Amino acid sequence: MTEVTDGRRLKGERRRRAIVDAALRVVARDGVGAVSHRNVAREAGVPPASIAYYFDGIDDLLVASLLDGCEALVEQITAVRDRVVDNAQWPRAVAELLVGMIREHRERTIAEYELYLLAARRPALRPAARRWIELVRGNVNSGREGDEAVVSAFIAGIDGLLLQALIADEPPTADRLEPVLRFLMQPYDHLGVQG
Structure with a gap:
């Protein structure tokens, strides 16, 4: 059970990390005004709902x-x-x-x-x-x-x-x-x- 939990946690941490990295790339390329759920999700290669799952806004x-x-x-x-x-x-x-x-x-x-x-x-x-x-x-x-x-x-x-x-x-x-x-x-x- 611990291995499953740790695996899920690790996957979640990697996805969150990918979203943060993607947000930085969007800001670097297009400016802060371009940071949206959709743009960051596209950059991170994750569904837009993932942004709302990991971040309050x-x-x-x-x-x-x-x-x-x-x-x-x-x-x-x-x-x-x-x-x-x-x-x-x-x-x-x-x-x-x-x-x-x-x-x-x-x-x-x-x-x-x-x-x-x-x-x-x-x-x-x-x-x-x-x-x-x-x-x-x-x-x-x-x-x-x-x-x-x-x-x-x-x-x-x-x-x-x-x-x-x-x-x-x-x-x-x-x-x-x-x-x-x-x-x-x-x-x-x-x-x-x-x-």
């Missing part, structure tokens, strides 16, 4: 998509942090992460930022957007006095760099981003790597 689906982006970003930051052995490497590592988001995962990054900005108009998305900031803050903040302002400036800097890169005709390289990140982190060399 479009806002619930958009929240799940935004939270998925949060989790993916935290995983990436954690991987970078685990790879960095001293603070001098942190700006380069973050620059490479941003370049990957801009060049290799451009459409997903656009979709995530579109959802992030949509929270300004759709209150249902605000907790998920704030969670994004909190997760990043928690992965960067060392807990030292004054870090809150430093981390807020760092996050705002990252957001600005990504938004500028997404509208650039030629996306920046890690070599171009590294000095900016080094400047953002210079007075706060304790940020990236937590001991």
Whole structure:
């Protein structure tokens, strides 16, 4: 009986995951306005009723998509942090992460930022957007006095760099981003790597 239940749960989790991924692809390709039960179901290859089964409405689906982006970003930051052995490497590592988001995962990054900005108009998305900031803050903040302002400036800097890169005709390289990140982190060399 447990195997059957686990199999059903796994199938349900895969279908839900496929729907969230499909919603992100729809947002990336056509914008948030194109997210509907029918469009997402078509993109996911599932019946439209599946959307209503797994999500209470479009806002619930958009929240799940935004939270998925949060989790993916935290995983990436954690991987970078685990790879960095001293603070001098942190700006380069973050620059490479941003370049990957801009060049290799451009459409997903656009979709995530579109959802992030949509929270300004759709209150249902605000907790998920704030969670994004909190997760990043928690992965960067060392807990030292004054870090809150430093981390807020760092996050705002990252957001600005990504938004500028997404509208650039030629996306920046890690070599171009590294000095900016080094400047953002210079007075706060304790940020990236937590001991």
